[in-house]
Amino acid sequence: MLNFYRDIWFEPTNIMGEVLEMYYNMIMMYLIFIFFILFFLFYFLFNFWTSKVIISHMMEFLFFLFPIFLLSLFLFFSMKALYITEKLFGEMYSFKLTGNQWYWSIEMKNNMINSYIMNSDLNYNLRNIDTSNHLFIPIYTPTLIMISSQDVIHSVGFPDGGLKVDAIPGRLNTLEMMSYHIGTLNGFCTELCGPLHAFMPFQIEFVI
Numbered sequence: 133m134l135n136f137y138r139d140i141w142f143e144p145t146n147i148m149g150e151v152l153e154m155y156y157n158m159i160m161m162y163l164i165f166i167f168f169i170l171f172f173l174f175y176f177l178f179n180f181w182t183s184k185v186i187i188s189h190m191m192e193f194l195f196f197l198f199p200i201f202l203l204s205l206f207l208f209f210s211m212k213a214l215y216i217t218e219k220l221f222g223e224m225y226s227f228k229l230t231g232n233q234w235y236w237s238i239e240m241k242n243n244m245i246n247s248y249i250m251n252s253d254l255n256y257n258l259r260n261i262d263t264s265n266h267l268f269i270p271i272y273t274p275t276l277i278m279i280s281s282q283d284v285i286h287s288v289g290f291p292d293g294g295l296k297v298d299a300i301p302g303r304l305n306t307l308e309m310m311s312y313h314i315g316t317l318n319g320f321c322t323e324l325c326g327p328l329h330a331f332m333p334f335q336i337e338f339v340i
């Protein structure tokens with residue numbers, strides 16, 4: 133419905149993105165609705181001929197009840213969105229992603245490979261985005277990524293996917309993702325973790 137922001141924001145590539153978009157649309161519709169309510173409220177308040185609404189106890193009661201109702205709706209949809217993003221829906225693969233100062237390492241069963249930033253002097257690389265090794269995930273395949281850290285707190289965030297999970301030492305956070313599109317999802321460390329914090333990107337390739 134309210135898709136005009138798609139050019140400047142993201143197009144959902146996964147389930148979390150869809151949930152975020154739905155939530156955003158819902159909040160947007162309520163805000164427009166509230167704007168109209170406020171408009172009519174001020175219209176009545178400053179209109180001399182209808183100024184008797186000011187002393188209406190019923191109106192006062194409604195203006196007390198109505199915001200409570202709206203806030204309860206906000207709470208309901210926020211909790212719903214929060215719990216959907218935590219939900220696991222039957223993963224087919226699982227990887228472990230470990231944050232290190234300042235690179236990511238990918239593990240699957242007994243295999244481990246490090247993903248470092250590529251030298252941006254080579255002009256065919258995307259500066260501060262390209263990495264030496266990518267994580268390949270088939271599209272339409274629910275994949276569980278377990279995220280932890282070896283040293284300090286890191287966080288992996290994918291702005292185009294609407295995803296962000298903290299990598300905390302001694303703790304395993306999970307992120308289940310399923311992409312609808314082929315392509316590369318560029319991730320960045322989003323928790324200040326040292327002098328080279330800006331130089332530890334991470335890339336996921338969604339393939340067929």
Ligand SMILES: [Cu+2]
Pocket residue numbers: 231285286287321322323324325329332
């Ligand atoms: Cu980091």
